[in-house]
Amino acid sequence: MIFHIVPLADWSAAPELPYAPASLAAEGFVHCSADRPTVLAIVEAHYRNAPGTLLAVELDEAALTAEVRREPGSDGRYPHVYGPLNRDAVVRVWEVVRVPDGPADLRPRQSAG
Numbered sequence: 766m767i768f769h770i771v772p773l774a775d776w777s778a779a780p781e782l783p784y785a786p787a788s789l790a791a792e793g794f795v796h797c798s799a800d801r802p803t804v805l806a807i808v809e810a811h812y813r814n815a816p817g818t819l820l821a822v823e824l825d826e827a828a829l830t831a832e833v834r835r836e837p838g839s840d841g842r843y844p845h846v847y848g849p850l851n852r853d854a855v856v857r858v859w860e861v862v863r864v865p866d867g868p869a870d871l872r873p874r875q876s877a878g
Contacts, residue, residue, distance in 0.1 A: 773818040783849035794845035808869040819861035828854035
């Protein structure tokens with residue numbers, strides 16, 4: 766399983782289409798994380814004060830239609846998906862819970878099925 770952090774508004778914008786964030790057009794891939802601790806570290810480092818609700822979309826890597834690469838030097842914690850995220854690869858959607866004086870956490874939002 767791999768995870769992608771996404772604002773709820775972006776994820777919900779066109780649910781009938783594969784999800785293609787701006788990074789796909791700008792960098793050629795979708796940034797992901799290989800595990801829950803890495804997701805939480807990224808939230809703390811880059812999204813601590815981001816407005817709105819954040820999600821961590823858990824994806825079955827084998828079900829993705831786009832290629833997944835673990836780039837050399839990234840130590841495997843940051844897989845890159847070279848194409849849009851097909852929504853039928855979603856296993857679970859987690860809500861990122863941010864509290865002012867504590868670490869972020871994930872709570873289940875919904876199952877994919």
